[in-house]
Amino acid sequence: MFGSNRITKLLNIKYPIIQGAMAWVADADLAAAVSNGGGLGIIAAGNMPPEALDRELRKIRTLTDKPFGLNIMLMSSTARDVLELAASHKVPVVTTGAGLPGKVIERLLPLGATVIPVIASVAHAERVEKQGASAVIAEGMEAGGHIGEIATMPLTAQVTRAVKIPVVAAGGVADGRGMLAAFALGAEGVQMGTRFVCAAECNAHDNFKKKIIAVGDRGTVVTGRTLKHPVRCVKNKFTQMFAEMEDSHASIEELDKFGSGKLRAAVVDGDMEHGSVMSGQIAGLVSKIQPAREIIEEVINEAAKLAGEISRRFE
Numbered sequence: 001m002f003g004s005n006r007i008t009k010l011l012n013i014k015y016p017i018i019q020g021a022m023a024w025v026a027d028a029d030l031a032a033a034v035s036n037g038g039g040l041g042i043i044a045a046g047n048m049p050p051e052a053l054d055r056e057l058r059k060i061r062t063l064t065d066k067p068f069g070l071n072i073m074l075m076s077s078t079a080r081d082v083l084e085l086a087a088s089h090k091v092p093v094v095t096t097g098a099g100l101p102g103k104v105i106e107r108l109l110p111l112g113a114t115v116i117p118v119i120a121s122v123a124h125a126e127r128v129e130k131q132g133a134s135a136v137i138a139e140g141m142e143a144g145g146h147i148g149e150i151a152t153m154p155l156t157a158q159v160t161r162a163v164k165i166p167v168v169a170a171g172g173v174a175d176g177r178g179m180l181a182a183f184a185l186g187a188e189g190v191q192m193g194t195r196f197v198c199a200a201e202c203n204a205h206d207n208f209k210k211k212i213i214a215v216g217d218r219g220t221v222v223t224g225r226t227l228k229h230p231v232r233c234v235k236n237k238f239t240q241m242f243a244e245m246e247d248s249h250a251s252i253e254e255l256d257k258f259g260s261g262k263l264r265a266a267v268v269d270g271d272m273e274h275g276s277v278m279s280g281q282i283a284g285l286v287s288k289i290q291p292a293r294e295i296i297e298e299v300i301n302e303a304a305k306l307a308g309e310i311s312r313r314f315e
Contacts, residue, residue: 006166007189010114010134011093012067014038015300017179018137018168019292020193021071021095022145022278023047024267025204028056030292032063033201037293042069042095050081057089067092069116074099075229087111095137098146098229105132116168120148125159125167135166137191143171144194144232144280147222153185160186174282176302180310183303192299194280199292205270208277215283227255234277238262 007016017039019031023046031041041064043056060068070091072082075098083104086094090111096104097118105115105128114134119125125136138159140152148155152171160167169182170191179190196202198209215234223242224231233239245255259276266275290298 005188007135007168010166011040013040015296016189017296017299018042018189018191019196020170020191022193024264025197025202027203028060028063030196030199030202031068032060033199033292034196035064035066035068037296039296040067040069040093042071044071045082046073047076047078050078050085053082053085057085069093069095071095071097072104073097074101083107101128102131120150122158122162125163129163129165133165135168136163137168137170140171142281145278147230147232156182156185156187171280172282174285176299176306179299179303180306194283195286195295196292198286198289199295200289201292204267207270207272208267209289211272211277212279212283212286215279217284219283220279220281227252232280234279236277237273238276
């Protein structure tokens with residue numbers, strides 16, 4: 001049931017599990033570990049300088065001979081450079097976020113790349129399908145980092161009915177139960193971010209991993225709505241101060257300045273109070289640090305076992 005389907009065939013992977021693209025977190029080491037474990041690892045370009053990204057793209061091919069992906073954040077000032085690096089390195093899979101991917105599809109599809117935009121609405125999914133997207137990642141507001149307005153369950157159910165290309169569900173998935181639920185809604189794959197933060201191969205600061213493990217079901221909050229770029233993070237002094245600035249109608253320039261560098265502060269420096277600790281609501285299910293391969297196999301085995309149990313209930 002969780003072996004060969006349109007997503008695994010499209011991506012040439014063993015299991016329909018994609019690792020989320022998390023800036024400062026999703027580097028070559030983590031992506032290679034996920035790909036070697038049977039999923040699809042993703043390098044997150046974020047605002048990474050082109051020369052640094054070039055090194056990551058060279059590095060990952062020394063760590064795995066499996067397919068991998070690159071995420072282009074379209075609102076980034078480096079997006080054009082990232083696109084050309086994807087082309088020159090012949091990256092097999094490219095996911096996109098925070099913008100319209102028309103130029104990416106137009107540039108990379110003729111080169112044989114698979115382009116999968118992250119979408120947050122039915123209209124967005126239909127639009128990128130018409131543009132030639134290979135598949136879509138339907139990401140709900142439960143996810144960590146930049147989010148949309150619709151929850152994963154209603155979004156996935158509606159997108160899978162609206163488009164003919166394969167759909168990957170993202171946001172709120174961290175175990176086999178979540179994967180099975182996504183498949184019941186019509187998805188053919190899942191993307192997990194928060195769970196992979198706690199992969200042994202992830203280079204995020206230990207404080208960041210420990211914080212994810214300690215977070216409960218109400219431990220995250222959304223800020224940035226006044227910027228029209230809402231972001232889900234773990235509650236801390238940074239999110240409290242950001243919310244207070246929004247409530248007092250601080251200017252966009254002030255908010256941008258205050259938030260600048262805060263993700264790096266959390267992921268790299270381990271500042272859990274004044275850094276932006278991006279995490280999904282599903283963090284309450286993440287309880288340990290383990291190898292990426294073990295995470296993948298655990299999710300697949302749990303989903304398969306539960307699928308059998310549910311099937312027997314209807315006999």
